[in-house]
Amino acid sequence: MRVAATACPSDVFVLDFDGVVVDSEVEVSTSALGACAGYWPQLFGEGQLAERLRQRVRADLRATRPRLINGWEALVMARLVLEDQGSVARILADWEPLLETTLAAWGEGDGGGLSAAFEAHRAAQLAADADSFVALNPLYPGVADALQESPYPYYIASSKAAGRLVTLLCASLGLDIDTASPRLFAGLIPPNERKIAALRAIAARQVAAGGATLHFVDDRFETMHAIAEQAPDLLERWQLYLADWGYNTPEERAAAAALPGVRLLSRPQFLELLKWGVVMEVDDGCEPTQEEAEAAANAS
Incomplete structure (x- = not known):
């Protein structure tokens, strides 16, 4: 029997937007x-x-x-x-x-x-x-439900302009936020340097205190490589995931899997991570639920 993990407030997520949450x-x-x-x-x-x-x-x-x-x-x-x-x-x-x-x-x-x-x-x-x-910025299947069900706080770190990002977040996910929201890190250009700075800023906030587990999901290989090469200290606090359904190539996915502290993540695993804070990947011998079957079928 599959048992859901107990909700724990000690996980914090930072999500890229394009290529992770929406197919922009x-x-x-x-x-x-x-x-x-x-x-x-x-x-x-x-x-x-x-x-x-x-x-x-x-x-x-x-x-x-x-x-x-x-x-x-x-x-x-x-x-x-x-x-x-x-x-x-x-x-x-x-x-x-x-x-x-x-x-x-x-x-x-x-x-x-x-x-x-x-x-x-x-x-x-x-x-x-x-x-x-x-409508030209569709959410990836399952992401909206997983974010709504997730007991964990999450932040959006994106190179997209703040105004357009807020428009899409409000329309697609029903969030009540504006461009001044502390949950948004927008306009992050150049992306590598600005996202590293965003991760440092979030790690310094109270929400990340007390040994919280920090998760960063991005689809950009160059950003993962930059963190591993230029900011290795972040690997002590952050769990890094390259979204394999986003905008990256097979060669980049293989290279990312070899980087220290970086894990390749599929979309079904991402949905599991958002809901439970872990990727259990345990075969319990049961038939998959309808949600699991749909997530697997829709995976890129």
């Missing part, structure tokens, strides 16, 4: 294509992209999502893969130097014009139809 790639890539059409109309000729080409570009943008840092970079990725599908491999191999040389070749400077175009397009979409915008 859908919105980012869709917005990138829309903003791309407005910024470089010559790429689209007389009308919209043919549906087959649009589907291919969307698939390529999903493949390159692990390299995205700032949202507007998706415009550059969109144009690159639109003009040359072989760009996917180059983006995955060495994105930051490629971005720099591409911006220079296109005369885009530091990308400020692209950033403004991207954010203006997203703001217009949100203002025109907020429900549709939220």
Whole structure:
């Protein structure tokens, strides 16, 4: 018989948002294509992209999502893969130097014009139809229920802008928070340095006192690597998990599993961790519950 663990207040969670709680790639890539059409109309000729080409570009943008840092970079990725599908491999191999040389070749400077175009397009979409915008940021299956059932406090640490993050949290999870909420660490760019600072700040709060077990779940391999290499002292307090359903590659998952203090986590394990504070992974000989079966079926 499966017995739920007793609720204990000595666990604290810090969760990345994009790629852990929601699949924001859908919105980012869709917005990138829309903003791309407005910024470089010559790429689209007389009308919209043919549906087959649009589907291919969307698939390529999903493949390159692990390299995205700032949202507007998706415009550059969109144009690159639109003009040359072989760009996917180059983006995955060495994105930051490629971005720099591409911006220079296109005369885009530091990308400020692209950033403004991207954010203006997203703001217009949100203002025109907020429900549709939220729908383009779907929660991963099971996450909402697990967060609602969890007896543990949790924080959100995200590179997403605070206003947009609050909009999505309120709409998707029904939270009553604003941009000043102490539960939010938003706009964390550059993500590695800012997330390390956020983990230090949370560890210093009263909620983490008394030997609380601290859990950090992110889908970004570079952040896990940065913690292991640049802030090894955090490994003494934090349990680190790389979300294998998020925006990372098989090679990154294998590399993360070899990092000290980092554990690879599946979504069913994540749901278990949120509810009970542990990943039991015990085969009790019983048939799986409907929830367990659905979580396993929906796992990426």
